[in-house]
Amino acid sequence: MSENADSTGTAAHAARSSTAAGAATARPEWTPVSRPSTHELVIDAIEEQIMSGTLTVGDPLPAERELASKLGVSRASVREALRVLESLGVIRSSGGSGRGAGTFIASLPSEALTRVLRLHVALANFSVGEVIETRVQLERSSAALASARVTEDALAQLNASLAIMDTPGISLEVFNDADTAFHVAIAQATGNQLFSDLTGAIRNSLRRPILAAFRDVDDPAALMAALQKQHHAIRDAIAAGDGARAAQLTEEHIHTAAEALPALTDL
Amino acid sequence: MSENADSTGTAAHAARSSTAAGAATARPEWTPVSRPSTHELVIDAIEEQIMSGTLTVGDPLPAERELASKLGVSRASVREALRVLESLGVIRSSGGSGRGAGTFIASLPSEALTRVLRLHVALANFSVGEVIETRVQLERSSAALASARVTEDALAQLNASLAIMDTPGISLEVFNDADTAFHVAIAQATGNQLFSDLTGAIRNSLRRPILAAFRDVDDPAALMAALQKQHHAIRDAIAAGDGARAAQLTEEHIHTAAEALPALTDL
């Protein structure tokens, strides 16, 4: 990366704007020189190759030792950089020798998104209320778009998840996971991978709080039945291609769940 | 984390559903035992403290050497884990001694989200078309919600960004960054941090492609002027509290930009 400490760009430019507006004064602006750590430089070096298209999915990276000597840094720094990229779902490493051994450019964004959201939800940087509001908006869009694009295959996916939840005597965990799968399947039906990854990440970030809140419910089976009834209605609306209705039902569905789990929002 | 290799949950359950549906056969299902690496275990240990609420924002972590000996692993493994958490915006480290030195739980989710999206857009795991579609839906919601909740302060933010873009003879980069700031400010006006972080991350992930595509435009100044006119209209709709109109204008605005930059979508 040429522009270091880019900090999402926004903040830096907001600050810059104040000097532009205030103009006149033109004080020297001594910003403390940032000294990027070695592993950041390694990340930037690899990121640059990716940005410029030199490295694409499936390509191998040089061996750690080789990369270290090429970049003139220690193997430890290279490894720290690789672990970061790995956590971002950008690379995949495996041991052994020959075919398939080594480090490769991968594409596993959903796990990375899930982890980021899960941790920050737990840290209350994002409140459960915010996350639910985002989920409502995202899944409204998913439902509407899915209604216009749904295929046989996608419907089969929806029905598979519904079938699991229709099974009597199912455990809370299994129900919840099938529930997640149902909503992700709707997002997948839009054909937009980013939608479905975001949906999965958001939903999974709430997994633990949801399961915890469910234990405070008087009649879990009744709630599950109610939700499941709504699931069927959503499926029907999507299958009928009625996007507006699907969106509306989805919003009501999520609100039903949120209101039935009061322990969730005052977390 | 109790559940290892959680893999977003979804995939595992989809697979499980097929066996549940197919039933009868009941083949053994030999899933290769996952061997989590040491640094993953360290991450899980720290994550567990966060999930259980033992560690919250601002709390210090033990020193690297101490943590290593407590967990019975090498300092290198601890450092790899810390680098991952740092890249996820969950911790912040600084050297030295005494107050403020050491590693602390932090809260910088937006940078992490930006990096994830930026890299995966570059890797074409998310196509530009997908990202733009997501952006349309997200910002439609932002505009609608913002219209209902906008404050004096938020309007001032919007006007500040507009003022920058109204400045004549502005460079492409400055315009684009102010443009980003404008849209993020709308998201911020919803009061939903997740909205605004996602908006910023998505927009920043497109920064490089947008700037590149802009260079193929015949009359950049005219395009900027057209976009800026739309910006003003959006601002007015939000200020007037007309959510539906704001959403509609936002969608048209993004489509205008996308169509004026054909190089963007066939990237």
Add this chain to the structure above:
DNA sequence: ACATCTATGAGGTCAGACCATTAATCTGAG
């Protein structure tokens, strides 16, 4: 031709050293 064994090369882990930075503490001059 096939099955086995071995060498190789990759990531994974570790122990220990040294450096740079920072705050707290000590020391001595005024």
Add this chain to the structure above:
DNA sequence: CTCAGATTAATGGTCTGACCTCATAGATGT
């Protein structure tokens, strides 16, 4: 007694070099 300056200790940052495990490619033997 006060305050400037030197010292020290704690912390993250980096490097070195070693050893381990593992999976394959290729050699070896039958």
